[in-house]
Amino acid sequence: xxxxxxxxxxxxxxxxxxxxxxxxxxxxxxxxxxxxxxxxxxxxxxxxxxxxxxxxxxxxxxxxxxxxxxxxxxxxxxxxxxxxxxxxxxxxxxxxxxxxxxxxxxxxxxxxxxxxxxxxxxxxxxxxxxxxxxxxxxxxxxxxxxxxxxxxxxxxxxxxxxxxxxxxxxxxxxxxxxxxxxxxxxxxxxxxxxxxxxxxxxxxxxxxxxxxxxxxxxxxxxxxxxxxxxxxxxxxxxxxxxxxxxxxxxxxxxxxxxxxxxxxx
Amino acid sequence: xxxxxxxxxxxxxxxxxxxxxxxxxxxxxxxxxxxxxxxxxxxxxxxxxxxxxxxxxxxxxxxxxxxxxxxxxxxxxxxxxxxxxxxxxxxxxxxxxxxxxxxxxxxxxxxxxxxxxxxxxxxxxxxxxxxxxxxxxxxxxxxxxxxxxxxxxxxxxxxxxxxxxxxxxxxxxxxxxxxxxxxxxxxxxxxxxxxxxxxxxxxxxxxxxxxxxxxxxxxxxxxxxxxxxxxxxxxxxxxxxxxxxxxxxxxxxxxxxxxxxxxxxxxxxxxxxxxxxxxxxxxxxxxxxxxxxxxxxxxxxxxxxxxxxxxxxxxxxxxxxxxxxxxxxxxxxxxxxxxxxxxxxxxxxxxxxxxxxxxxxxxxxxxxxxxxxxxxxxxxxxxxxxxxxxxxxxxxxxxxxxxxxxxxxxxxxxxxxxxxxxxxxxxxxxxxx
Numbered sequence: 001x002x003x004x005x006x007x008x009x010x011x012x013x014x015x016x017x018x019x020x021x022x023x024x025x026x027x028x029x030x031x032x033x034x035x036x037x038x039x040x041x042x043x044x045x046x047x048x049x050x051x052x053x054x055x056x057x058x059x060x061x062x063x064x065x066x067x068x069x070x071x072x073x074x075x076x077x078x079x080x081x082x083x084x085x086x087x088x089x090x091x092x093x094x095x096x097x098x099x100x101x102x103x104x105x106x107x108x109x110x111x112x113x114x115x116x117x118x119x120x121x122x123x124x125x126x127x128x129x130x131x132x133x134x135x136x137x138x139x140x141x142x143x144x145x146x147x148x149x150x151x152x153x154x155x156x157x158x159x160x161x162x163x164x165x166x167x168x169x170x171x172x173x174x175x176x177x178x179x180x181x182x183x184x185x186x187x188x189x190x191x192x193x194x195x196x197x198x199x200x201x202x203x204x205x206x207x208x209x210x211x212x213x214x215x216x217x218x219x220x221x222x223x224x225x226x227x228x229x230x231x232x233x234x235x236x237x238x239x240x241x242x243x244x245x246x247x248x249x250x251x252x253x254x255x256x257x258x259x260x261x262x263x264x265x
Numbered sequence: 266x267x268x269x270x271x272x273x274x275x276x277x278x279x280x281x282x283x284x285x286x287x288x289x290x291x292x293x294x295x296x297x298x299x300x301x302x303x304x305x306x307x308x309x310x311x312x313x314x315x316x317x318x319x320x321x322x323x324x325x326x327x328x329x330x331x332x333x334x335x336x337x338x339x340x341x342x343x344x345x346x347x348x349x350x351x352x353x354x355x356x357x358x359x360x361x362x363x364x365x366x367x368x369x370x371x372x373x374x375x376x377x378x379x380x381x382x383x384x385x386x387x388x389x390x391x392x393x394x395x396x397x398x399x400x401x402x403x404x405x406x407x408x409x410x411x412x413x414x415x416x417x418x419x420x421x422x423x424x425x426x427x428x429x430x431x432x433x434x435x436x437x438x439x440x441x442x443x444x445x446x447x448x449x450x451x452x453x454x455x456x457x458x459x460x461x462x463x464x465x466x467x468x469x470x471x472x473x474x475x476x477x478x479x480x481x482x483x484x485x486x487x488x489x490x491x492x493x494x495x496x497x498x499x500x501x502x503x504x505x506x507x508x509x510x511x512x513x514x515x516x517x518x519x520x521x522x523x524x525x526x527x528x529x530x531x532x533x534x535x536x537x538x539x540x541x542x543x544x545x546x547x548x549x550x551x552x553x554x555x556x557x558x559x560x561x562x563x564x565x566x567x568x569x570x571x572x573x574x575x576x577x578x579x580x581x582x583x584x585x586x587x588x589x590x591x592x593x594x595x596x597x598x599x600x601x602x603x604x605x606x607x608x609x610x611x612x613x614x615x616x617x618x619x620x621x622x623x624x625x626x627x628x629x630x631x632x633x634x635x636x637x638x639x640x641x642x643x644x645x646x647x648x649x650x651x652x653x654x655x656x657x658x659x660x661x662x663x664x665x666x667x668x669x670x671x672x673x674x675x676x677x678x679x680x681x682x683x684x685x686x687x688x689x690x691x692x693x694x695x696x697x698x
Contacts, residue, residue, distance in 0.1 A: 069587060071511055098590035108581035110600060120599075121589040171585070178589060 017042040017182060017212040018063060023077035025058050025067065032058050034236040036077075040229070045204060045213045047227035047244065049220060051259065054233040056216045060184050063214065064100040065093040081182065098125050101180035105187040107167035109159030109174070114151050117159040117170060118142060121178035137177055145173025146203045165196020172203060176211070183207060185215040189222065201226050220260055224248055232256045321677075325670030331459035331472060332422040334385060334448060335411045338362040340397060342405045351398045355390040356382060366453065367444050384444065386413040388473045413461065413472040414454075416664040418445055422456065425663065436663075462671060466639050467648065467656070471664025474657070476672055481639040482552045482632065482647030483621060489556020489643055490563055490620050495613055497560075498567030505568070506575045507597050526565035533561050534626030542630060550631040553643035558630060559620040566619065570612020574605035607694040614687035618680050624651040650676045 018040040025033035033055045040046050048056035058067070065086060067073040079086050086096050098121070109117050118138045121127075128134035138155070142148040147169040151162070159170050168188060175183060185204070189197040204226045207213055217223050223230050224244060231241040232255075240247060240256045251257045279287075338358050345353035360382045364372035372378045389412035396410070397403050413419070417436045420426045422445070432439050448454055465475025501522075509515045537558035541547045547554045578601045586596045602609075627633065633652040640647035648656065654676065657669040 064588065066584070066587065069583075094590050094592050096590075097588060102584075102588035104581060104584055104588070106581055108579075108585040110582065110585065111604065120586075120591075124589070124591055124595055174585075174589065 015042040016040070017081065018214075019078075019080045020059075020062075021078040021080075023059070023062060023075065023079060025055070025062060025076075026074045027070070028072045032236055033062070036238045038231060038238060038241055040212060040214060042212050043208060043210070044229055045208045045215060045227040046229040046231065047223035048214065048216045048231050048233060049218075049223050049259075050233035050239075052218075055236040056231075056233045057186050059233070059238075060186055060214060060216050063182065063184055064097050064102055066097075066102065068093055098178050099180055100182040100184060101175035101178060102184045103168070103172050103175050103186065103188050106191050107164055107171050109162070109167050109170050111158060111160050113156050114142075114159045114162075114170065115155040117174050118177045121174060125178055127178065141173045141177035142170075144176055144207070145169045146199065146206070147173055163196070165192050165199055168192060168196065168200055169203060172200070172207075176207070180211065182212045182214065185213065187216050187218060190218060197222075220248070232259060234259070318677075321670045321673055324667050325674045326667075327423050327425065328462060328664075328667040328671035329459050330423075330456045331461060332414045332419040333411045333455045333457060334414050335409065335453050335455065336362050336366060338393060338408045338410060340393075340404050340406060340408055345397065345404060347401050347404055350401065351394055353394070353397075355393045355397075359385060359389055359393060366451065367447055370444065380441065381444065384414055384418055384441075384448070386415050386472045387470050388413065388468070411455065416471045416662055417441075419472055420663055421445060422449075422454065425667075462668070466637050467635060467653065468637060469635075471660075471662045471668060474665070474668060476650070476653060476675060478636055478639045479648045479650045479653035479672070480675075482555070483649040485552035485640060485643040485647065486555035486559060486627075486632075486649055487617055487621060489553050490559040491613075491617060493557065494560040494563040494567055494616070498564045498613070499571050499609060501564070502568045502571030502575065503597060503602070506572045507593070507601070522565050522568050526569060528562075529625075530562055530623050531625040531629065533558055534629030536561070537626060538629050548644055548646070550634045550636070550646035550648075551644050552632070552640060552647050552649065554630050555627050555632050555649060556643065558626045559623060562623065562626070563613075563616040563620050566616035567609075567613050570616070571605070571609045574608025574612065575601060577608060578604045607691045610690045610694070611687045614683050614690070618683040618687075621679060621683070622651055622676065624655055627652045628655065650679070 016039045018038075020036055020038045020040075023033055023036045024031070036059060048060060050056045061067045062075055062079060063081075063086075065075075067075055075087065081096075081100065084091065110120065112120075115138055118141050119128075119134055122134060122137050128137055139148065139152075142151060147166060150166060151157075151170075159167065162170060168191070172183075172185075172188070188204075189200050192200065201222065204213055204215065208228075215223075215227065227244045229241070230244040230247040232239045232247065232251075232253075234255050240251060240253045242252075247256065248260060251260060336359070339362065341354075341358055341361070344357050345355065360372065360378055363381050363384065364370060364378070367381065370377060370381060372381065389410075392412055393408070393410065396408060414422070417426065418441075421428075421437050421442065426435060426437055428442065437445070445454070461473060461475045463475060463480070464477055465473055466478035468474040505515060505518065505522075509518075537554060541554045541557055542549055547557075582600050582604065583596055586600045587593075591599070627649050632647065632649050633656055634646055634648065635656070636646050636648055650672065654669055654672045657665045657672060
């Protein structure tokens, strides 16, 4: 992909990165996601909002097939990333997850050094040919994770020794170290204090220049602050999906309106 | 009095604060009672432990020393000619030397001479023989040697045979006590640390019997047990916990592994006797077979401990690695297993400590044989620590009473050591997240 096209895409923001058609998810007998259709645009932040248990995290986890790791979980329907059906037999979930990074609700750095946390992904995928190259990847990822200045002098110290907000930015840096195209974030700020939240939100805003970011959040203010597109889930249904400003100022569905005005939730 | 006039009909209702205060008293009493019961239980447990160790130490400590006699032996070329080695009249040489140390004793009388010879351990003549055989130039010279005295004299010296006891009820007669006292007055008697307890293998004579054979046998058996049960146990646990589909079959296997851990050890011994010795024709009394048997017993313990340790690894770590695109195998071996290692090692060492003290299965495969040399390979006949204790506890000689206690102390010492290692490993490798 050359730079010309990239600029073009940044400008009009209309390229579809992820297409979901008729996605259903079942946990045993529970029907968790009901016939969801959505198109997620490249290089934007898309927020999934909705009350607890509405299926927004479940749907997020379909996008990198993390639901495969749950025995009783069954996914039907079609999800395409760049026109590739990710549930197709030929797609290895390991490769898909290198392409679609994920940041979790609770900061979960490995109990290893900060350096090794970042270097782990590039190492297992063989992205660096030499130690020098690996060092570069680590530095670049930490810089993009907006945490380089805080940890550059203590890369050998355990990642678990950082504060909660730093740990979460470390996890984001770790996720982008493998050069994914899509970054999934499952309530990345729910365990953080307001200052750390602000730092992570700023980082998300930075990241959407290079990645498609999909973020699940409980906080409507956060969705309004960081996202360009918002999807509202309720009881497993995708109720409404539109530009963030439209959703919050002019919702078409009464359920969306009830939720954003605090009547259901 | 004023109450009567002011109160409405019926008794006044207690406020909730009063009710709470009343119930609080009751709840406090209950809590105190529970605390006292717990304290009592712990005290009783400690008392029992103290009694056990104290009784072992009080009988066992004597076995950690051994009475020795230092004497100068003239290696008479007429009794011990060089060309007849290793045969020769070594016992006569020792008797002659003793005779010189006991003036006034008529050594020409055969019965007296034999009684005097009885002061020394039966092993003394073999020690003299070995020295002369290894250096024949000693023939015609005097050799100074310090050798164990026989068990009755050892008991006498340690005060376990009371001099006040009437002579007929005493194993050591009055004239023998007089001989011993003469030797002691001359400074020939000493009571050094009993290195023989660790350096010698088993013997019919308590003063010569040691634990070397048992220690070596237990070492080989535990090594075999570890080499087999550790990788197999961890492998089985990883498969069951991480890879096996959760269905009826895996439930069935899980129930059976838990049951296997509760099977009486003697049953494993019978199984080993039938399968390892009967079908496979492995040697009897061999630590290798003992180790195989103990491995069967230890494996369920290791599997259960490993599964618990794997389960305790937070799912967030697995998700983190999976989310980065690690394969299942990479997640298990690069993240889960290292984090579970302290728990696995602790479980394994506790399993091995259990195996070290296990007696019944070893009895069934013949590891309670009387074997006077330490095994040089896991396939040689041998005893193990617990079976050695069993053998000694069964022996009639007085000297084995204290040796049995001493052997139990040694076994307990090893168990404490293994548990200490387990605690150390757990603290060393435990990582916080």
